[in-house]
Amino acid sequence: MANCFVGDVQGCYDDLRRLLDLAKFDSDKDMLWLCGDLVARGPDSLNTLRFVKSLGQRAVTVLGNHDLHLLAVADGVAPLKKKDKLQPLMEAPDRDELLEWLRQRPLLAEHPDLPIMMVHAGLSPAWDARTARNCAREVESLLRGDQYQWLLHNMYGDQPDSWDDNLLGIERYRYIINSFTRMRFCYFDGRLDFKCKKGPTESTPGLRPWFEQREHHVDDPILVFGHWAALMGVTGKDDIKGLDTGCVWGNSLTMWRYEDDALIATPCPAYAK
Numbered sequence: 001m002a003n004c005f006v007g008d009v010q011g012c013y014d015d016l017r018r019l020l021d022l023a024k025f026d027s028d029k030d031m032l033w034l035c036g037d038l039v040a041r042g043p044d045s046l047n048t049l050r051f052v053k054s055l056g057q058r059a060v061t062v063l064g065n066h067d068l069h070l071l072a073v074a075d076g077v078a079p080l081k082k083k084d085k086l087q088p089l090m091e092a093p094d095r096d097e098l099l100e101w102l103r104q105r106p107l108l109a110e111h112p113d114l115p116i117m118m119v120h121a122g123l124s125p126a127w128d129a130r131t132a133r134n135c136a137r138e139v140e141s142l143l144r145g146d147q148y149q150w151l152l153h154n155m156y157g158d159q160p161d162s163w164d165d166n167l168l169g170i171e172r173y174r175y176i177i178n179s180f181t182r183m184r185f186c187y188f189d190g191r192l193d194f195k196c197k198k199g200p201t202e203s204t205p206g207l208r209p210w211f212e213q214r215e216h217h218v219d220d221p222i223l224v225f226g227h228w229a230a231l232m233g234v235t236g237k238d239d240i241k242g243l244d245t246g247c248v249w250g251n252s253l254t255m256w257r258y259e260d261d262a263l264i265a266t267p268c269p270a271y272a273k
């Protein structure tokens with residue numbers, strides 16, 4: 001039994017299958033953990049969703065910004081963009097079933113026995129693990145309930161960019177969604193930035209990565225995330241694992257296997273621009 005964590009697939013279905021074969025992933029015994037953005041931009045979002053859904057309890061995936069955007073597009077909030085290559089999914093006979101399944105996915109997932117947390121973009125520097133868990137559950141229950149359309153229609157926007165325990169309503173939910181699914185850099189005062197997509201080694205005056213802003217506690221779980229392709233997996237911290245290595249941009253799809261601490265990657269040169 002192995003726990004296999006994989007970065008942003010973004011519709012690169014063949015590459016996902018190739019990576020799983022390379023790692024000898026056994027869906028009868030092993031667990032597949034996906035850090036979100038299963039869909040958009042890559043060639044086969046439809047079969048990516050079908051495959052991950054078919055793994056049932058053997059796969060855990062958290063919602064990324066592209067996953068939420070797909071739900072919003074399907075609900076008429078935003079137009080379908082050609083570059084997202086989502087048309088086949090939108091026209092599939094099992095589309096509703098797949099989207100319904102996607103909508104039930106969490107924003108934050110934890111291993112039941114091991115100290116590991118997985119999110120798409122990161123964990124707000126303003127939160128400890130307990131607050132993060134509570135905030136995730138608040139928004140997940142909205143997404144799963146009758147109010148999900150209201151949430152999808154109102155979630156877009158970059159404000160508020162600072163956390164306050166007293167935030168209420170859509171402002172509260174928007175901060176929670178943005179920090180879990182869109183964050184990369186923070187200002188030194190803790191405000192979240194949603195514009196800069198550079199890597200942390202490039203010049204980013206006044207900004208630092210969210211994981212540099214977070215205070216470290218000895219009993220912190222290992223944090224697995226994706227979203228930030230420009231990092232190419234480098235965080236400089238053993239217990240913060242960035243797994244998005246830009247598969248859909250022609251780089252590679254990466255797996256981190258907990259049991260032997262192996263990093264396994266499959267190159268995806270076909271998508272290089």
Ligand SMILES: [Mn+2]
Pocket residue numbers: 037064065066120181226227228
């Ligand atoms: Mn993302």
